[in-house]
Structures are given as structure tokens and as C-alpha cells.
Amino acid sequence: AQRVTQPEKLLSVFKGAPVELKCNYSYSGSPELFWYVQYSRQRLQLLLRHISRESIKGFTADLNKGETSFHLKKPFAQEEDSAMYYCALSVIGTGNQFYFGTGTSLTVIP
């Protein structure tokens, strides 16, 4: 069965420090993975998707099929990065539904 695991519910880092939000997935097929961000009182917004291999707001994420991971990284955290981050797996052919992780709440300490 498909599953997304985000082991850290809460993560605090100091401004300027590197940050890594972990995401592991379980899926036997070829996954499509996404990171969504939810700022306080706002909607879920797409942050990045693995197939575009782009950097958004300084964040990057690399799909590691061997480790079944899609960790989100940023070399220098900013206060405005404080938000809830969700990793999501899309399974093609099942209505493209998303399987979400439980989310990680990131706090960047000034």
C-alpha cells in the first residue's frame, strides 16, 4: 500500500542554519512526489515537484529511489520559511489521488 512518512512532527532551526525535512515513501511503482507548504492561515501551496527538479524559495528535494526518500532541504533557513510542510505521493492511474504525510511544522528562530 502507498504510504508517506514524515518522521518529524516539529522542527526548529535558527535563522541561517541549514534545514532538512525528511520524507520517506512506500510505493511499488514509479512515484510522483511533491512538497506542499501551508503558511499560517493560508491554503496548501505547491512548493515543488520532483520531476521538475527546480529550486523554489531556495528549497530543493531529490528523489532517492534506493532509500525511497524525498527529503526537502534548504542551506540557509529564513524566518519566513516557518510553516507546515507536507510531502505527498501521487499515484497515477487511481484518479491521481495524493497520499499525504502527517506534515512537519518548521519554526525558524530569529
Add this chain to the structure above:
Amino acid sequence: EPEVTQTPSHQVTQMGQEVILRCVPISNHLYFYWYRQILGQKVEFLVSFYNNEISEKSEIFDDQFSVERPDGSNFTLKIRSTKLEDSAMYFCASAAGDTQYFGPGTRLTVL
């Protein structure tokens, strides 16, 4: 930039009552979704809708739930007889391809 909109932002209802949650997807999108998030828990898939029919639904989406696209713009989720455990944030999403765009959510409180 076009966005998915949802109304109402907050709905309070009595147990056993019917509620309809409304969504206006992005206009050129063809795939529509409902998700829910119980407080403190993860976002869970409810149903996907394409070409005027349900393409996939989860175990949560039982006979009490239904979806409809009554006109060219709205996409609704109906809960026929609400239960206390239906209290949650309900998110609508739409997609043109594989990236889903989410609405701001409707907070449903069942008393």
C-alpha cells in the same frame, strides 16, 4: 493568478443534518478532488472526479457522501447526515495535469 475558492469558510451544523460544501475549481481544470483533515491529523483523500463521474474514492467516502458538478463551475460535496466525527477541515483541489491546486478549506463543525 487563478485560485480554487471554497464556501463557506466555516460551517457549523447539528448532528444528523445535511451539509453541502461548495468549491469553484480553476476554470480550465478537468480533475477535481475532495480531501479532509481532522484536527491534528494528516490530510486524507476522499474522492476524485473526472468527466462528470467519480474516478476514485476512499474508504471514508461512504454512502453518506456524494459529489456533484451541477454546472460548469461549481463542485460540491454533500454529507447527508452528519456525524460528530465528520468535524474536520475539508479541502477541494483541482488539476489540469498531475499537480493539484488547493482551495483554502471549509472548517466543518458538527455539534
